[in-house]
Amino acid sequence: MFCSPQAKLEVNGLKLRTILTSGTLLNIWLDNPVIEVEAHNLVRRLVQSVGNMDWPHYLTMTRLVARALRLGRSALIQTGVRPQIREHPYRFSYLIPVLVWGKASVIVASEAVIEQLLTVEIPKIQGITDADDQKLPLMPIQKGDRWPSRDFQGLLLTTPQIWLADRLGDNQHFPPHIPTIIDDADNLEQWSRDRLTAALEWSDWTLLTQKRPEWRDTLELTQVRLIRSIFAHPANLYGCHLLDEEEQDILQNLFLTLTQPTESTTTSAETSSQRLDSRWHEFYHQWLSDNQLKWVEVDRAQGSFKLYCSPLEVASALSPIWEQQPVVLIGGALDLDKNAPIYRQIMGLGDLTCVKFTPDRQSQLIQLYLPSGIPMPNTPQFEKALIEQLRTLLCMSINISGLKVLLVEDIPLKGKVAAVLASEFGSLVQVETTAISETGVLVTGWQFWRNHQHQFISPHLLAIATLPLPSLENPLVAGRVAYYKQQRQDWFRLYLLPAALTELQGAVAPVRHKQGIVALLDSRVTRRTYGKQVLTALSPHVQIDYLDTTWLNI
CATH class of the missing domain: 2.20.25 (N-terminal domain of TfIIb)
Incomplete structure (x- = not known):
């Protein structure tokens, strides 16, 4: 030819x-496209063997991850769901391409997810290929805190804390250019912020005094001055406040004393890191960095405090690490936009392939009750109207099988709601506990629900008192807002609203499994321009502004 x-x-x-x-x-x-085709076919066989995976995008995502591995190009995938912590079909969609590819790779996931992958998902995949007599590449799979050896050509599973400590530090336990998949990227900003936060506990002062007894008087005098200043601040619900100028000056003078060598305390060859133990050195290093949030957590009962120094933004620290290897970031709801411009800006991400899956309307639809006429949350009339709405919702649904969850963030209001409802519905009403019946009523704040929702059955009803916008009364939130203002950036669009929408989507996710009811009782959704974005974040949904008994009896 x-x-x-x-x-x-x-x-x-x-x-x-x-x-x-x-x-x-x-x-x-x-x-x-051999990798894509083989991974695609294996996922199809998996579906045939285990039945419906209850998620329509697993094949598409499989090909996307396989392509990212083959081309070595970074990608960001929004799955459209926040799964139960241990299992969801989307994990097959990144695990199978890695196993088919058969080359060096890293999966970054929580301890619970890693355990699930090792004990359930990987054996299930291997069982299917063994049954089909079509073996996967012989690929070593290990869990660890560093790359096993220079010639290791397998899959390493590690936690976000270990991986970030390596990438943001000087350890270099993970070689460059190894394709890396990061699961649950919704939490990546917080993981990074936690890693970049330095702290000094009360016990660290005692340990340094024991190491350097010649500094005893200086350390004790500084502690006394800090206690007087810190405990002069009024108490607040958050148990913390930003360090004021006087407190920062006290600490700055202490650091000057501790880091300057003298003939009686050190030789000229001894560095400041050798004079200080690791925690003090880490805190001092963070203290000297730009754009730091410097704050203190107060324990008034014990008469002690804990100092913190954390970054106001993580993008500058993270942006260099994305250049070290191709990454596939997988999250549930990272950004309303499919190209994730706000998330990418926050995380310091450059150009990469972005894909956003939307929840399936047939299996993930929720019934959204959005009443009109409820007073604004910052008005005196709101409390009475809220309790009346919650009482009515429970009266209409209390005899229906299924968990009812009432999300109330304000601590005094949460207590009052629980007391009023318990007086009518008795022991069915419980506050922030996992020991509750499947037909009970759980009154909880956002953090408890976020941390424990995987321990409950999917709720029949989720009632939300107010949107989870970070409160400006929280000193740490106020400090970050002040930074955005100083940078002349839109602090609401770049910080408060994205945080609220991510929290909201995660809270609602379990309700979608049962196609249950979400009652959103915050009238700002209908009275503020950003309400449209809130409704977009809750899609797909069927909206109604009156109580429909046919909904409550589904």
Whole structure:
């Protein structure tokens, strides 16, 4: 067969270019989708063996991850769901391409997810391929805190805390250029902020005094001055406050004393890190960094405090690590926009492939009750109207099987709601406990629900008192808002609203499994322009502004 000097052929679905060079034909593969096809087929066999996975995008995501591995190009995938902590079909969609690919790779996930992958998902995949007599590549799989060896060509599973400590530090326990998949990227900003936060506990002062007894007087005098200043601040619900100028000056003078060598305490060859123990050195290093939130947590009962120094933004610290290897970031709801511009800005991410899956309307639809006429949350009339709405919702649904969850963040209001409802519905009403019946009523704040929702059955009813916008009364929130203002950036659009929408979508996710009811009792959704974004975040839903007994009896 005669070939032109440059022609494109397709063989078994694989594209190649044939080039005539010095009388020799060279075949160069243009787009080899073998990995994608094999992973796709394996996922289909998995579905056939285990039945419906209750998520429509697993095949598409499988091909996307396989392509990212093959091309070495970073990707960001929004699955559209916040799964139960241990299991969800989307994890097969990144695990199978890695196993089919059979080369060096890293999966970053929580301890619970890693345990699930090792004990359930991977054996299940291997069982399917063994049954089909179509073996996966012999690939070593290990869990650890560092790359096993220079010639290791397998899969390493590690936690976000370990991986971030390596990438943000100087350990270099993970070689560069190894494709890395990060699961639950919704929490990546908080993981990074936690890693970049330095703290000094009350006991650290005692330990340093024991290490350097010549500093005893200086340390004790500084502690006394700090206690007087810190405990002069009024108490608040958050148990913390930002360090004021006087307190920062006290600490700054202490650090100058501790880090300057003197003839009586140190030799000229001894560095400040050698004079200080690791925690003091880490805190001092963070203290000297730019754009730091410096604050104190107060224990008034014990008469002690804990100092913190954390970054106001994580993008500058994270942006260099994305260049070290291709990454596939997988989260449930990272951004309303499919290209995730706000999330990418917050995380310091550059150009990468972005994909956003939306919840399936047939299986993930929720019934959204959004009443009109409820007073604004910051008015005196709101409390009475809220309790009346919650009471009515429970009266209409209390005899229906299924958990009812009432999300009330304000601590005094949460207590009053629980007391009023318990007086009518008795022991069915419980406050922030996992020991509750499947037909009970759980009154809880956002943090408890976020941390424990995987321990409950999917709720029949989720009633939300107010949107989870971070409160400006929280000193740490106020400090970050002040930073955005100083940078002349839109602090509401870049910080408060994205945080609220992420929290909201995560809280509602379990209700979607039962196609249950979400009652959103915050009238700002209908009276503020950002309400449209809130409704978009809750899609797909069927909205109603009156109580429908047919809904409550589903």
